[in-house]
Amino acid sequence: MTKRIKLNAVTVNGPTVSPGLWAHPDDRSREYRDLQYWTDIARTLEAARFDSLFFADMLGLYDVYRASPAPALEQAIQVPINDPTYLIPALAHVTENLGFAVTISTTYEQPYPVARRLSTLDQLTGGRVGWNIVTSNLPSAARLYGHAEEIPASDRYDRAEEFLDVAYKLWETSWEDDAEIVDKAGKRYVDIDKVHDIGHVGTHFSVYGTHTVQPTPQRTPFLFQAGSSERGRQFAATHAEAVFLNTPTAGATKTIIDDIRRRAEDAGRDPASVLFFPKITPITGENDEAASARFSDFLSYSNKEGIFTLLGAWTGLDFSTSDDSRKIAFLERADQRGLVESLRRKQPGARLDVDELANVFAFGTSWLSIGGPEKLADAIEEYIEETGADGFNVASVVQPSTVAEFARHVVPELQRRGRVQTEYQPGTYRQKISGGDARVRADHPAAAVALQAGVSR
Incomplete structure (x- = not known):
């Protein structure tokens, strides 16, 4: 059976996706403050049967170059940037199947408010939410959150491990499935014997009490992770259901995929259940010549x-x-x-x-692919076969034109070849993108937390 290639569009809630390209006549990214701009993008993606819209995010300013944030501000490099979580309910309202993955850091936030935020989004979207788990490594972000210096990498991942443990307890163990009874005659909304205090005491967090949000369609949202360091790979092998890669070549992609899948198997997980989405920046048009001309035009605006x-x-x-x-x-x-x-x-x-x-x-460190529909479709199929990846996070050069052109020219060719979906599967984000059940697999750590707490699944 031919492997289905899954497609996410990756963006930020701000005006820049490629340095300097905000000045291109076709770029509309400065409209990021307009909700209509985002709902139009969501509708375009759903019409092309993309699996999801993936929001990257940044908590601080880039200030290494010239030892100043001035170049980032002047060229709008990941600043200004708005919180993407607030967009998701509106985008879910104008779509029926498109998933939404949002980046939230574990470094400076607390587990309970993050778990509450994601549970709320999972309810409002009918189970179409994913969480891209990251740790924050910018000194500028540390200062904005009131720290004198950034937290060391090893401590960030130790904190992230415990952060996930707390979140799993809130999502998977606090409320039993039938705790909400809404007994109007007996005047009881909740069966209090079926709501439990998680009573977490650890190194980084002490969290007492119950989750304040009842079970959602997925309970634990679909989990992405984007770290490629040694510790990041181990974290992904333990927790991630999908991994976002920013690698420039098929060789680099395959090395990381093989390594994380080996680690996942060592951790007792089915390695095939971990999906991989390398980032692709496609530049396309009606044919190869049009794509080449488009590339040259874009390059002239690069900064x-x-x-x-x-x-x-x-x-x-x-x-x-x-x-x-x-x-x-x-x-x-x-x-x-x-x-x-x-x-x-x-x-x-x-x-x-x-x-x-x-x-x-000029267009980042991801795989840059230039060509007409057939050339790009050939390259995409070859990349999937060579690396073992499961799909792509499709990035923009100018927004929304790049992804719209990919949807218009390349997606139909991939659909004709039977490589990308023409209709959505029913169910939650997890069911649509990876198959199986609405909840995490039995070999996932979140399921182990539920089992240890004696909560049936």
Whole structure:
């Protein structure tokens, strides 16, 4: 049976998706403050049978490049950026099947309000919510949350592990399925014997009391994770039902997928149950020539200051001052081996060509694919077969045109080949995107928490 390729659109609740492209005539991203803009995007995605709209998010300002937030502000690099959770009820109201994945950090928030927020969204959407679990690593975010410095990476993941433990207890153990009885004659809304205090006492959190939201269609929302570090991979192998990857090549993607699936199996989970969504930035048109012209047009709007602002935040390197050896080391880690070899073939002592570097990362570090419908469909199928990925998070260069053009030109070709869905499956987000039940699988840690608490599933 041919493997179905799943499609999410990835965006932010702000004006920038690619550095400098907010100035392109086709870009409407500055309309992010207008609800109609978002409802139009949601309707477009559902018409093309996308699985979900995935919201990335950022809690601080990028201030590594030139040791200042000024370049980020001037070029609108992830700022301004609004909280995406408030969009979801409105977008669910104008769609019937589209899922919504929202990024929420475990680093500076508390488990109960996050669990309450996601439970509320799961109820209002009829079970169409996913949570992209992240830890926050920007010093600027730490300062905004009242910390003198950022929390070390190991501590962030220790906190995240316990954060999930508390959330699972709230979602899976606090209310039994039939606790809400609404007995008007007996004047009892809830059977109090079926609502339980989670009584959590741990290293980072002490949480007493019951969840204040009754069980939702999924209880635990569908869980994404986006970390690719050593600790991030282990966290994903333990908790993630789907993993968002920002990798530039099929080789880099396959390495991470194979590693996390091996770790998931070691953790007692079915490795095939963990889905992988590498990020793709597609530039397309009616044919290859139109796509190539579109790419050249986009590149003319790309902004080097914005690119180096992003790269600085991702790597911790100030590209205005760091020496070439450190920049080349970054390129090697980013799997840009071809560029590294071309740099090394230059005469000794030659400076790193910043224009070349900016062009390579003009549209981020994800897989950039350029071509007409057939060329892109061929490339997508080959990528899936080579890596074992399950689908893609489709990114924009200009918004909403990039994803709309992909939906108009490439999705029908993939549907013709039987690779992407033409109709939605019934059920919750979890059921639609991964099959099975509305609730987490029996081999997931959330199910283990419920079993330990003696709650039937």
